[in-house]
């Protein structure tokens with residue numbers, strides 16, 4: 001199991017522990033401990049099981065989800081539910097005198113928790129739809145995770161070559177291919193470090209993905225260079241799409257981790273349209289040359 005997300009939840013874990021502790025303290029401070037013989041062990045197992053399983057759910061939540069709104073709602077909801085479940089369990093061990101208000105405190109958090117969790121699950125569903133959409137854009141027509149680039153999570157150059165060859169062999173009509181290169185990335189790396197460089201690569205990949213269509217395929221071709229395959233796309237449409245990517249990158253304020261300073265970036269781009277006799281490598285060479293020529297001219 002991967003526990004790498006646990007440290008990110010230290011405050012939430014503290015909240016859960018405080019909630020559990022306050023349920024125990026509240027119960028012990030308002031009653032007296034029952035005699036061993038009158039405890040109903042069947043109820044203890046049933047109610048204790050519910051409280052324990054709530055804690056298990058919380059544990060899996062912490063190891064599975066990064067912090068965020070949906071996570072917070074789920075933690076709050078489960079904590080409320082656990083609070084009621086623990087008070088319910090403590091009833092088996094402690095006889096309470098002030099029955100009415102304590103039973104109110106015991107009953108109310110559980111339904112509030114259920115409402116919060118229901119709302120959280122709806123939000124989770126919405127979040128999943130967005131993630132699925134991003135995944136579909138990353139995956140194009142097939143799923144080959146060994147060919148994914150681990151910095152950007154985009155497909156790498158080998159997968160790109162395979163897909164490009166496939167498109168060309170199938171004679172897909174109007175295939176446009178776009179190459180994008182981050183300007184002055186080396187300078188950025190030297191100033192802010194490689195880790196920030198990796199983060200920039202990831203964030204720009206997200207921006208590229210957000211601007212392409214479901215049928216397009218974005219790959220990391222090399223270092224700071226990306227390629228987007230645009231099937232069934234005439235040049236004017238490809239030019240518009242490229243313009244949208246360049247604009248969104250130009251307006252994107254990358255915040256450095258250390259100082260929060262906003263750093264802006266531009267991309268250089270080249271665009272070619274495939275012709276009937278094209279081979280993948282020749283087309284990629286054409287793209288590379290065009291990009292360098294454009295830079296020379298710029």
Ligand SMILES: Nc1nc2c(ncn2[C@@H]2O[C@H](COP(=O)(O)OP(=O)(O)OP(=O)(O)O)[C@@H](O)[C@H]2O)c(=O)[nH]1
Pocket residue numbers: 151181182183184185186187189193194195196197198201222223224
């Ligand atoms: N952080 C990080 N840097 C990388 C990675 N792959 C390549 N690089 C760096 O990317 C930089 C690319 O440098 P160049 O090809 O000169 O690109 P550039 O500085 O953008 O120059 P122009 O393209 O001419 O604007 C080099 O410093 C590489 O070390 C990576 O995965 N992560």
